[in-house]
Amino acid sequence: MRLPIKITQIVKNVSRSFTTKKLHPVSHVIFDMDGVLIDTEKIHEQSVAEVASKFGKTYNLDLRYRVLGAPELDGAKMVVNELNLPISIEEFLNMVHAIENKVLPNVPILPGVDRLVRHLNKNKVPFAIATSSTKKSFDLKTSQHKSLFSLFNHIVTGGSDPEVKNGKPAPDIFLICASRFPDQPHPNKCLVFEDSPNGVRGAKEAGMQAVMVPDKLLSKDLCTEATVVLASIEDFVPEAFGLPSFT
Known part of the structure; x- marks a missing residue:
């Protein structure tokens, strides 16, 4: 399957996003939470x-x-x-x-998140969360955004989930998250959104592509394992990974 656009077209502003890797189409999306969905x-x-x-x-x-x-x-x-x-x-x-x-x-949702989550939901793209937080911490952080977080297929809270034996950068949480989708997709069909080198490494070890949205102060040398690096989720172009485009 060929991607509908060239790699050079995946960014709106090359100063805010970069990739040197070949992209592959996916069918499912997995999000980290802290620093990706909410500004914690x-x-x-x-x-x-x-x-x-x-x-x-x-x-x-x-x-x-x-x-x-x-x-x-x-x-x-x-x-x-x-x-x-x-x-x-x-x-x-x-x-x-x-x-x-x-x-x-009172923590806010990060820019571009609401639009992307609702877009995936509208287009019936399965998506979930794989966070290192505990269930108690997750509930506290998302208490003001329940309507948005209710759209996710499932939530894996690695800090309290007994099935997650090893934390990031181990791949456990991502593989478990993928296995809990009803159709249990192959890892290479999952796209992960992460902000940390540990998370990106874990996604890579799981056999998944990773979109990294790092802290602005993080050295580019620590972002090299990511498939794509974005300054913000606002810059994400879904069709670069074979997902429905924004309308």
Whole structure:
């Protein structure tokens, strides 16, 4: 099957998007949540930085990008151990949650997300979420956007799902998410949207293509495994992957 447009046509603004890879048509879409669908990454980063600062430590960019996309518990262990914080993992998480819980219920949907999700739904393209968040965290973050999130076929919350044995960058969560679609598509028929190098690596290990929407400060060297890199979901062109075009 040939794609309906050339690779050079997948971007509206080459300064905001790039790819050097061959694209293949897909039938299903899997989204990460934090930093892809909702603007939570900055809140989490600021909360962790605030806790670290209480102990005279700095949550630096290098550590932040290694934590990005990892399951919550794994990320917490990394921060506490590498910054030598004089508290337990549980105490650290309690402090972070106390800060986050004040603002997470009001977190906004990111640009282009509402349009793309409703477009996929209208055109009967199956789509789901594979997030490292726990179910409790997912419910809190999406509490003001229930109508939009109700459109997803299913949600896999890796932080609390017993079937997800290994977090990103392992491929487990993506393979499990694909298997829960009613028609259980082959992994190469799934397109993943991610914002983190860990997530992109996991998608690649699962045999899936990955559209990366990274933090603006993330080095391009950490984006090389993605199939396509976008500045925003607003720049996504569905027909580049054989999906119905926007009308």
